Amino acid sequence: MTDRDRIVVIGGGHNGLVCAAFLARAGREVIVLEAAAQVGGAAVTREFTKGFRASGCAHLSYLLDAGIARDLKLASHGLKWARTGLKTVALASAGDHLVLDGGKLESGTLSESDRAALAAYHAQMLRFARVLAKQHNRQPPRLGGGGRSDFMGAAKLGLDIRLLGRDSMREFLRIAGINIYDVLEEKFESPLLQGALALDAVLGANLGPRSNNSILALLHRLSGQSNGNNGFSLPEGGMGAIGEAMAAAARAAGATIRTGSPVARITLEGDVVSGVELENGEKIAARTVVSNADPARTLLSLLGARHLETGFVHRVRHIRMKGMAAKLHLALDALPAFARLPAELAGERLLISPDLVYLEHAFDHAKYGQCSPEPALEITIPSVHDKTLAPAGKHVLSAIVQYAPHDPRASGDGPRRELLEHTLGVLERHAPGLRRQIVGSELLLPADIERVFRITGGHWHHGELALDQMMMVRPVPGAAQYAMPVTGLFLCGAGCHPGGGVMGAAGRNAANAVLATERAA
Ligand SMILES: Cc1cc2nc3c(=O)[nH]c(=O)nc-3n(C[C@H](O)[C@H](O)[C@H](O)COP(=O)(O)OP(=O)(O)OC[C@H]3O[C@@H](n4cnc5c(N)ncnc54)[C@H](O)[C@@H]3O)c2cc1C
Incomplete structure (x- = not known):
């Protein structure tokens, strides 16, 4: 050689x-x-304040290919899980939070029709996501030309869609072309449920809930769950x-x-x-x-x-690769108390996205280079499950702030200070007293993500x-x-x-x- x-x-x-x-x-x-x-x-663990460590960009594992983990024997090379199968909590400012486990409501108030629609929606989206998941480990076929393997690849994709059955296939083709806003409006009554489900479709994307392609982005996110991994999980x-x-x-x-x-x-x-x-x-x-x-x-x-x-x-x-997600890390001297949320749920995946219009407005601000006064958040407090991230009794809060302006109108450090202030305002409203618990913080805007992680545009x-x-x-x-x-x-x-x-x-x-x-x- x-x-x-x-x-x-x-x-x-x-x-x-x-x-x-x-x-x-x-x-x-x-x-x-x-x-x-x-x-x-972008999925590195870094110290952001002395003694406090957080996952740089990616903070939850939900897509890791189970076959790759097995083939590379990641467990015998040291990968352990601090927690698997996190539930999702849609935080309500009035305190009637929804605790969701996949398509099941564990606690909170939903109408009978919303409960039934949630189970049906979840099952259907997972079925559609499975079509995408099946393509993950295949090389995409060439469009036109190509050889036998390209022909077979295209045929397999067609067959996977065809195997959905006539009604599901029609629905798949219908919703793939519209947006998550319209789909959720059609299916659910609860604004809080709609807001939470919509956030999953736009996290990391330069899309608002009313944007085309938001359904495809959601199916990509769900594809891990239909691919045999552990749901939302936190590695130790x-x-x-x-x-x-x-x-x-x-x-x-x-x-x-x-x-x-x-x-x-x-x-x-x-x-x-x-x-x-x-x-x-x-x-x-x-x-x-x-x-x-x-x-x-x-x-x-x-x-x-x-x-x-x-x-x-x-x-x-x-x-198109303009990132619109920011990453917030807070070093806290105690576990924050979210209003009317039992402390044992503070370590689950917490969402602040109270309704569809809230989310669309957050997008509108960022789209025009401004910091939304009310960004949507996906929050984890991994130190609840993993003692290696913070000193004893202290905690790390990691949040994806959706949306951050990719091209802020203001220059210098203004946009970072402004977005941090707005995000802390939203958090404080849900967890009164949180500001006083902060001993260190870091907010990475898309431009920081580009610089620190060398990702052009800072896109997820x-x-x-x-x-x-x-x-x-x-x-x-x-x-x-x-x-x-x-x-x-x-x-x-x-x-x-x-x-x-x-x-x-x-x-x-x-x-x-x-x-x-x-x-x-
Ligand atoms: C804010 C945010 C939150 C996210 N949250 C999640 C999440 O919760 N869960 C999830 O699954 N995903 C999440 N993601 C997405 C996920 O982080 C990325 O999709 C994933 O890390 C991409 O992996 P990669 O290996 O392809 O590239 P990267 O992780 O970007 O790695 C590329 C590597 O190449 C290196 N590199 C670049 N240029 C050079 C050079 N010239 N010389 C040498 N090295 C170079 C970089 O330093 C980097 O280490 C998030 C992304 C963002 C931005």
Whole structure:
């Protein structure tokens, strides 16, 4: 084997690590080069205030592919769960909270018709999500042209939709084209239930409840639950524990992982990949380079537009990838008391999204560059279940703040201070006294997420997950099979099919694509 035979993986996010692990298991020499000091990417566990640690961006596991976890033996590489199967609590300002376990109401007030509709809605959405879940571990077929496997891939997708049965198939096609607002208005009476269910459809997306594609985003989120994982779960040690276990699996298979190693550029000999050059000038030869960085960063910045055809560059430049979610971390000197919420429920998944209009208004502000006075929140207090995150008796609150302006009108630190103030105002209303418990805080806006985690646009999925950017056209038409138009270059991150969330499928699919390309050569 020569130096040129090695495979370089740029980025040690969870997808890069999964890709490296499967390539190393197939006997390849693999080096992972991660820019940050730790592996895990946006799902890393970091100290944000002395003694308090939180999951950087991703704070809940609900998509992790059960097959990948099993194949890589993540449990024997150290992954433990602090809590699985979290319930969802839709917080009501008047205190009549709804406690939901999937499609079941555990406590709170709902009409009989809403209870029945909830069970039916949940079952139906899971059925639809299963169609998406079945595609996660398949390479998307080429649109037009292609060979037998592309034909079979397209046929399998068609069959999966057809197997829903006539009525479900009609409903699937109907709702996929509308939006979560209209669907929830049609099915439920309770504004609180509608608000909570809608938040799940727009978390991480640059979509309001009235936007097209919000149903597809919801189905992506639910696809984990129909794929055999543990529902909303918290790894012991925060989400970074998943990446650490994946890194251990990759190392055990023979991969080398170097942190603190930012790649400056992908090098070519003629029009074929020859390796990478690090920011410190070090050159590493490689026959294949697989990038876990987002498609825009990989192709426009690390490779360079001049090596690509103009039409392709145009498509990459126009990937919609403006993040609208912010991440809040609070270090607290005690467990916050949410009004009329029994203390034993404080560790569940808490949502503040009281109705559809509230959520749409929060989106409207961010859309026009402003900080909503009333953002919607997905809150976890992982330290209730995991004592490794905060000093004894103290707690960490982690919240996704939906929405944050991607392009704030105001400059400097104003938008961060404003959004923090508004978010704390919303929290204080639900948990009086919380402000006094704060001993440290961090609010990451989309621009911070871009800078800290090197995700262009700070987008949850490395690119909006929408009909025009999904499956056969993800990240862009003509590049959905992980191989890029330059020989030897592949993508393996959330920007590829099947998209973001801590799942690992893009990493494994990319490893399979690399191995298939080698076999075909
Ligand atoms: C606010 C927010 C909240 C989220 N919450 C959740 C959640 O609760 N649950 C969930 O499942 N998902 C969540 N997500 C989504 C999830 O974090 C991402 O989809 C997922 O982390 C993507 O994984 P990845 O491995 O593809 O890429 P990343 O995690 O982005 O990893 C890419 C890696 O590449 C590295 N890199 C980039 N450029 C270079 C370079 N030039 N040289 C070397 N290394 C480089 C980066 O440093 C990074 O480590 C959230 C996202 C956001 C933004």
